[in-house]
Amino acid sequence: MTKIVMISGSRSIKDISAGLPSINRIMELKFSVIVGDAGGVDKLVQEYLRRSNYLNVKIYFALWGETGKPRNTTGYETVGIAGSYVNRDIAMCSVCDYGLALWDGNSRGTKENIDRTQSKIKIIRIGN
Numbered sequence: 001m002t003k004i005v006m007i008s009g010s011r012s013i014k015d016i017s018a019g020l021p022s023i024n025r026i027m028e029l030k031f032s033v034i035v036g037d038a039g040g041v042d043k044l045v046q047e048y049l050r051r052s053n054y055l056n057v058k059i060y061f062a063l064w065g066e067t068g069k070p071r072n073t074t075g076y077e078t079v080g081i082a083g084s085y086v087n088r089d090i091a092m093c094s095v096c097d098y099g100l101a102l103w104d105g106n107s108r109g110t111k112e113n114i115d116r117t118q119s120k121i122k123i124i125r126i127g128n
Contacts, residue, residue: 002056004032006092008113009041009102010126016044019102019124026100027054034092036085037061041102041110043072050074062088085109093117102126 005026009016016023023045026033033049036042037059049057061070063080070078081088086109093099093113099121103110114121 002030002032003097004034004095006096006099006113006117007033007035007041007045007102008089008092008099008110009045010104010107010110011038011040011042012104012107013040013044013102013126015126016041016048016102018126019045019100020048022100022122022124023048027052030056031098033057034060034079034096036088036092037071037073037078038085039072043074045102046072046074046076050076060088060092086112089113090116096120098122100124 081091093116099117
């Protein structure tokens with residue numbers, strides 16, 4: 001069975017180069033990747049995976065009462081989750097086997113994902 005890695009991170013981050021060795025390793029291991037649809041890390045990771053021709057990716061987005069639409073998907077399969085971004089993040093954390101967080105040290109949402117995934121996540125602190 002293929003392992004699932006959730007990649008999450010701060011919207012403020014504009015450069016994911018510190019995380020690329022880990023992302024490259026995820027691709028080498030042929031893990032499934034799940035990532036959100038926000039700007040910042042989510043979008044940058046999707047773009048990097050697309051440029052790398054890595055297709056085993058799903059983008060999670062919040063349905064916001066059935067009216068939500070995915071943003072920043074770069075053509076990947078999407079999964080709509082009922083509720084808000086918090087609900088989306090909870091769903092991603094519940095299905096992943098591992099996590100990778102690219103964190104600015106301030107983002108509350110990324111910190112909550114780190115706390116939800118506890119010992120199964122690698123944290124790369126970027127900036128600050």
